Amino acid sequence: MAGDSTPMLLSGNHAVAWGVKLARPHVIPVYPITPQTPILEKITEFHSAGEITAEVIAPESEHSAMSACITASLTGSRVFTATSSQGLLLMHELLHYAAGARAPIVMCNVNRTVASPWAFWPDQTDSLSQRDTGWVQIYTESPQESMDTVIQAFRVAEEIGMPVMVNHDAFYVSHAMEPVEVPSEACVNDFLPEYSIPNMLDPDSGQSFGAPVDQQTYNRVRREMGEALNNAFAACDSAHAAWHDLTGRDYGVTEAYRTEGAESVLVTMGSMTGTAREAVDALREQGHAVGLLKVRLFRPFPNKQVAEALKDVANVIVLDRNYSPGLGGILHQELKAALYGLSNGPRVHGLLAGVGGVNVTPEKIQELALRYADSEPAVASIWVE
Numbered sequence: 001m002a003g004d005s006t007p008m009l010l011s012g013n014h015a016v017a018w019g020v021k022l023a024r025p026h027v028i029p030v031y032p033i034t035p036q037t038p039i040l041e042k043i044t045e046f047h048s049a050g051e052i053t054a055e056v057i058a059p060e061s062e063h064s065a066m067s068a069c070i071t072a073s074l075t076g077s078r079v080f081t082a083t084s085s086q087g088l089l090l091m092h093e094l095l096h097y098a099a100g101a102r103a104p105i106v107m108c109n110v111n112r113t114v115a116s117p118w119a120f121w122p123d124q125t126d127s128l129s130q131r132d133t134g135w136v137q138i139y140t141e142s143p144q145e146s147m148d149t150v151i152q153a154f155r156v157a158e159e160i161g162m163p164v165m166v167n168h169d170a171f172y173v174s175h176a177m178e179p180v181e182v183p184s185e186a187c188v189n190d191f192l193p194e195y196s197i198p199n200m201l202d203p204d205s206g207q208s209f210g211a212p213v214d215q216q217t218y219n220r221v222r223r224e225m226g227e228a229l230n231n232a233f234a235a236c237d238s239a240h241a242a243w244h245d246l247t248g249r250d251y252g253v254t255e256a257y258r259t260e261g262a263e264s265v266l267v268t269m270g271s272m273t274g275t276a277r278e279a280v281d282a283l284r285e286q287g288h289a290v291g292l293l294k295v296r297l298f299r300p301f302p303n304k305q306v307a308e309a310l311k312d313v314a315n316v317i318v319l320d321r322n323y324s325p326g327l328g329g330i331l332h333q334e335l336k337a338a339l340y341g342l343s344n345g346p347r348v349h350g351l352l353a354g355v356g357g358v359n360v361t362p363e364k365i366q367e368l369a370l371r372y373a374d375s376e377p378a379v380a381s382i383w384v385e
Helices: 011-023 038-049 061-073 088-089 092-100 143-160 185-191 214-232 230-245 270-283 302-312 331-341 362-371
Strands: 005-011 025-030 054-058 079-082 104-110 136-139 163-168 175-183 254-257 266-267 290-295 297-299 316-319 348-350
Touching: 005 011, 005 331, 011 038, 011 079, 011 143, 011 163, 011 175, 011 185, 011 316, 011 348, 025 061, 038 054, 038 163, 061 079, 061 088, 061 331, 079 088, 079 290, 088 092, 088 185, 092 214, 104 143, 136 185, 143 163, 143 175, 143 185, 143 230, 175 230, 185 230, 230 297, 254 302, 266 270, 270 362, 290 302, 302 331, 316 331, 316 362
Parallel strands: 025 054, 025 079, 079 104, 104 163, 136 163, 266 290, 266 316, 316 348
Antiparallel strands: 005 175, 136 297, 254 290
16 A cells, blocks of 8 residues: 555654655765764665665765756756755855756755854754745654655655755754654655656757846746745645645644644744643643644745734744844744734744753743743843753
């Protein structure tokens, strides 16, 4: 049966590698960087055993890796790559090229602190600093979700003609081992069609990419990119529904947890969501009306879904594992913009929690939820000790 699966004990990085294997890419250019390296190691292991037939390329840098991704994608190949932190920053120039060329590349970024100083801990500033490059960005909280999302990302990228970046936290997800249901090849084949894109480098089509253009043409291309990104909502919903039919696992662009009748709602992205879920359960047992909203799709930002989920809430408490110097938490700022103009909108508190990988316990989140439940006015860019 297509829905058959095999339970395995996998780290988040190895779960991603399994997702890549099942998605059948043609070209995989990857440069190793901690803590992404186990993804490349597992892919190489699959390749050596003949279980992946893709061309695996190990270029001299992440900049070259993304260059190889773009050219491979535009010549008709399904492409995957992975990176982290400084590696993602080195790709920055090419991320714009990939999105502008409408190359449906899928990349897993392992969220890690950026230098300086030098560190290796979970922090989402690396990917969030790429939010204006035109890539779809999705954040996951567990190895199972990372594997499932990588497979879904290929379908979404190829449907809308834009690259997709799947992000999970260093160590909390990348190296933590959990039971993962790995679907059968037949299941993924039913879900993910053969690779096909309308625009590619072909002598018979007469198309080119990256050529100089006039102002009006550039303006039109940017508008078309925006339209394609807006199509990501429907593409994600379609992929989630199809995946649920095949596997029973359900995802959304946002996920609400115990928000019915909630007076305060915590908002998170990534691995902190699991910790916050425990905190919400404990608070509910104590009689406190607290819920949780998980943001999975960050780009394009789900303004409509967020506003609908939080329109009747008195307090929103955003936990940011990132820091934009001179501004504060990035998710906090995006959320305020999404909620702006709501009649009787909630107070939106912005807490810098877990920046640099600092551990934030369920007990700490409970304390924060109660401390800011009735805070007036809203607080912003408060560092959590």
